[in-house]
Amino acid sequence: MDCIKKKVNEELQRGWIGSDLACNYHPCHFTGQDCTFCYCPFYPCHDTDLGEMLVGRRGNEVWSCSDCLFIHRTEVCQFIISEVGRLGVTEAGDPRFMDIFAEAKKRFWHEGSALMVVGATSDAGKSITVAALCRILHRRGYIVAPFKSQNMSLNAKATRMGTEIAMAQTVQAKAAGLKTPDSHMNPILLKPKGDTVSQVVVCGKPYADYDVESYYGEFVPGPGRSIVRENIAFLKRHYDFVLMEGAGSPAEINIYDVDIANMGAAREADADVILVVNVEWGGAFAYALGTIELIPEEDRRRIKGVVFNNVRGDTERFRTGIPEFERLCGVPVIGVIPHGDFVLPSEDSEALRSVATMGHGRCRIAAVRYPRIANFTDLDPLFLEDVTVVFAERPEDLDGADAIVLPGTKNTVQDLLWMESAGIADKVRSLRGKVPIVGICGGYQMMGRELRDPEGIEGGVSRTLPGLGLFDMTTTFGDYSKRVVNSEGRMLVGDGGDITGYELHMGMSEVREEPLFEITNNFDRDRVTDGAVRENEMLYGTYLHGIFDRKPFRTHFLSRITHGGERYDASDSRDYDDILEENLERLADVFESNLDMDAVMRMLGVGE
């Protein structure tokens, strides 16, 4: 405590500093944060709008500030410094800090407001609309949190705290300049396990498995609604705005009463709603009108604007339909967004489910598309390269491939069985040593000699089956839990460059191969090795998702490719993160110039 007092005293003496760009950890919360008080002079304020009391392992109480952004607001810091000067306070622990705190809170704290973006269909553009709004508001100096109550996704990402949230909210948090997205932003995550059953992950932790009936019958009316309410309330306490994203269509009238992902969540958050419609497939006016009119009156009044998204070609021609639309429906059109090619992680797996190839580059990389493929977004950085990714579902699809990726899967055992019966497993074995092969997570597990599932966790029945036999490795699916870890480290091959990634999987592997990476996870700072490599056979395997995001491993892997007698030239490669950042800026620009931001600000309760 004394040591903290000393730090606070130093801070008081130093005065207001704004963002501390020189700090190694900057920004630890959000871009543009005020770092004057790295150590809070109010500690412990005991104000539950800002922090919370945790009970330590030995029953002792600890005041936790880990979610407090209040002390990192410039206006708060400047106010404290000026008050401290005015009152002549020089020492931490001065009782007058109580008064300064009370006054600062009165002036600068208020509960945030929420705005919801729903879509007439899935892939309507909800995610990118929320991402664009996050960036626009962030640029205007607001602290914004993305939120989606329920996400059906196979694209999850680990957070720094070792929980798991959807890729869409991770990207939106990035758009908002937030450095530590957490599970409050995505409290309910549904991960399809089979055709009808989903694993429900609540606040980042596996909760239970539900089928459709029990999910809507038991989970939603029971814990579901209160989970949504509590998490929105939490975000409102800490952020200026909560930008909520709906799921699917809000007008599924057969399940309307049990929907907590759309209007139900808007009700809990008392949020105004924007409806986004993708114009690309046609019927946009009908989708918009039908969606609005099928929503019951008491919720319909929340819908304050319609955005038509993804208009190709001449937007003027499209606009000629708007006056009649507004007359029919009574809700104003607040945006017509032209089609844009943005490099952002795939919104959800459906977008890739039906395409045969992605990208137009010269090299052919075959990614095996198992029925239960997961974390598609691992492949996204490849689309920036001189690469065409072919989604392989049959052995012939691997013909002519310059490299093979075995992606992640929600169920390694079932998908390995599928690989065997489809003849793809043998095809991959036959290409060993001829083309580079990389397995990620479930795909890595498959590369081993043997997979053991004694309790039938993956397959429903107890069994042991041979893997692809590319690595000397045995994977055992032991208990119903998974490692969820966000890691960084370096390659143990090539130039030893930096890597980042995240692990989330079931099963543990015993590997008798050279490791591929040395990693430190961001949570408990353990230093371990990961993966397996046989450089001479061009075989790579890792548990880390997102491994192509940073340049070093991507270029190392691609440089092993020979296409048409030539080595792949990866000298132009860039970090995916930088490219994302550029695209978020571009996205925000497009929205800002085609969206009535004044209307949006009014919905957020701000008269700009």
Add this chain to the structure above:
Amino acid sequence: MRILVLGTSSDAGKTVIGAMICRHMARRGLDPVPFKAFNLSLNSYATKDGGEIGMGQTFQAWACGLEPETDMNPVLYKPSGGGRMQMIVGGRPLMDIGNGVEPDREAAVRGIREAYGRLSSAHGCVVCEGSGSPAELNLMSSDLANTGLMRLLGVPAVLVADIERGGAFAAIYGTWRIIPEDVRPLLKGFVINRFRGDASILGDGIRRIEELTGMRCLGVIPYLPLRFPEEDSLSRSEGRLQGEDVRQAFLSNLDELLDAAEAGGFDFRLLEDITDEGQSRRTTTRLTTDE
């Protein structure tokens, strides 16, 4: 007998459902023939009578057991790059349109009326297909294949909605709402396409739409991982169905779909009633505002 298959979006599955209806009618010996008044497509099929028509009607003709002919697709726009399109009427290039040049609407309407007349007198049942969505407020006044055809010939229609992306109820209801009141009574039914899972969960929603619109639900078509050549772009199926096999592969996929629809309780009786109603309607109403 006649029926018009409309879609709530451009790839709702009109072509495949139209083909399925053709196949059913053919199995029942009702002598169906496909017809799409207007088609905008890059891909066309060279017919034996020396014209060209869209791929969709080619497949539907096969489903009927017929050879494709130009009357099945009297007006075709083929993009020729640079915002220009070739307008083909009756299988023959008529003019280049786009970049300020408007199509010859009168020639189009004449072509449609004549082709339809020949088909309907030669066959037992004309299975028409719409184009895009019939509810494009910005295009409504120039529509030929949807509300345009309904107004021109009084053909009763069913609406196909793709449920895979969600929002199907909204799409059906919204389309019904936007379709002009003079032709709205011709909307008789709807089909929910590409559904995954247990269809009983849709029951409440379907009843609600039936109450609100007076349309009847013909059925829910299950999602099947079948490969049908796409109407607008063959690219998705390119390399999957090749050469002489195309026809056979298409027909066996279609039979599988038809069997699944029958097993799923698709109301083919109601479908036939609707096509019949069209027959009597032609003699009792005069919906010829376009003349």
